[in-house]
Amino acid sequence: MFDNLKKRFGGIPKSDREIKLTKQALEEKIIESLVESDASVETAEEVWRRMQPALEGRSRKLSPGDYAGILRNAISEIFEVQKAATDITAVDKRPYIILFLGINGTGKTTTIAKVAKLLKDKGKRVVIAASDTFRAGAIDQISIWGERLGITVIKHQHGSDPSAVAFDAINHAVARKLDYVLIDTAGRMQTNKNLIEEMKKIRRVSKPDHTVAVIDAMAGQDAINQAKTFMEQVSFDSIIVTKLDTDAKGGSMITMAAEIKKPILYVCMGQEPEDIMPFSSEWFLDRILPQ
Ligand SMILES: Nc1nc2c(ncn2[C@@H]2O[C@H](COP(=O)(O)OP(=O)(O)O)[C@@H](O)[C@H]2O)c(=O)[nH]1
Ligand SMILES: [Mg+2]
Structure with a gap:
């Protein structure tokens, strides 16, 4: 690494x-x-x-x-x-609503499975909203994770309104006094106006307590530009960086801190639910600098 x-x-x-x-x-x-x-x-x-x-x-x-x-x-x-990093695993509000944003394929759905497991392991009760109704197979993908992890996934049909799914998941959580709602979304290109509008609507409807941008470490400079464009359109609170197990060079993480100026909460390094860890800059510095 x-x-x-x-x-x-x-x-x-x-x-x-x-x-x-x-x-x-x-x-x-x-x-x-x-x-x-x-x-x-x-x-x-x-x-x-x-x-x-x-x-x-x-x-x-x-x-x-x-x-x-x-x-x-x-x-x-x-x-x-x-x-400025928030420990999203230790918050007072219930249900605590977390919205996950990011470009297609950065690892949003897999990251939600990881965060859901992390929370469940801490004894928290979680529901997932399958609000990626856009990509074929997305609902199945998150449902399979839900089954594997023993976590309820609220879903509608392919092509349905993602905001309605989020809304239902939040009602489900309120009625059962659950601790967390994790909202999966469709990957969108910053150039796709409709999808950006849809994103804003999900945000309006779900009123998330925390919004996470999922960024692929492999995307390098391009990832930063994507995140910056996102922030201009739909703001977010923190970052989760994925795919550090690949040959990501790491410089982009310094740029994230310098230019996006949002804390990195977690880093992911693999495709399994346990392949996630809290980010610390000391850990990162130890890995990039000569001793
Ligand atoms: N190597 C590696 N692959 C990952 C990681 N996170 C996600 N992936 C893979 O990246 C691909 C896209 O992930 P997915 O969660 O579907 O991305 P989404 O489109 O943003 O929801 C899948 O094949 C995942 O298994 C990671 O940390 N490391
Ligand atoms: Mg997905």
């Missing part, structure tokens, strides 16, 4: 001798490492800019340890946005 970034960062000062790089050469190497690992140019420049106060006033010699520490602090600052 993130080997690309780690290798690049690790290769910057290969020895104490090499650390006598000119400032310009160091800048080039840092920015190149980040951009080659899917961070945006703006984010890479922000990391470099945040390194400046620590680099200024130092002698030209910098040990590899110093360099790693300065880089770590700069990226940590960008992840301060994590302080």
